[in-house]
Amino acid sequence: MGWAIDVANTKRLKLTIELVPSTIWFSSLYRLMSKSNWRALKEEIYEKEGKRCYICGSTRPPFELHEFWEYDDEARVQKLVGIHHLCRLCHMVKHIGFWCHTSNGREKLEKLGLSRNDLIAHFCRVNGCSEKEFFRHEDEAFKIWEWRSKYDWRQDFGKYERFLTLKKHRRKRS
Ligand SMILES: [Zn+2]
Numbered sequence: 001m002g003w004a005i006d007v008a009n010t011k012r013l014k015l016t017i018e019l020v021p022s023t024i025w026f027s028s029l030y031r032l033m034s035k036s037n038w039r040a041l042k043e044e045i046y047e048k049e050g051k052r053c054y055i056c057g058s059t060r061p062p063f064e065l066h067e068f069w070e071y072d073d074e075a076r077v078q079k080l081v082g083i084h085h086l087c088r089l090c091h092m093v094k095h096i097g098f099w100c101h102t103s104n105g106r107e108k109l110e111k112l113g114l115s116r117n118d119l120i121a122h123f124c125r126v127n128g129c130s131e132k133e134f135f136r137h138e139d140e141a142f143k144i145w146e147w148r149s150k151y152d153w154r155q156d157f158g159k160y161e162r163f164l165t166l167k168k169h170r171r172k173r174s
């Protein structure tokens with residue numbers, strides 16, 4: 001595996017880019033869960049962690065739930081290891097592939113009055129790093145994404161499995 005260097009670098013960064021392999025793009029907990037369960041989960045996390053961004057600590061709303069996944073590149077398993085509220089900018093950096101590298105995302109970003117530079121500046125501020133480090137990290141994230149997108153992944157929803165049952169059932173029947 002060639003990701004040893006990246007892993008060391010990524011551990012140092014508080015805010016990282018996480019690109020979900022294209023082969024499992026539409027299989028997130030958010031999409032598989034009922035809206036009412038999602039709202040209940042949001043309330044549970046507000047109660048536990050307060051109304052703040054899990055990564056940068058910002059108390060400025062809106063907050064969006066982000067799914068933190070880990071990848072076992074040998075066994076090809078994607079595991080859901082946590083769900084936390086993020087501020088808008090941290091969440092956009094996580095999904096920068098959408099916001100800055102698709103036409104739909106770029107359009108939406110502009111409509112919100114934001115630019116790619118705002119996301120880069122936020123990344124550098126939260127991580128206390130240079131723009132050069134941002135570009136290096138982004139490149140690396142895309143390399144890993146390309147590699148992982150060649151494969152199918154088994155998904156493990158870990159302790160969040162209990163939220164899925166209903167919808168999974170429905171999915172099987174259709
Ligand atoms: Zn944040």
Ligand SMILES: [Zn+2]
Pocket residue numbers: 065066067091094095
């Ligand atoms: Zn997210």
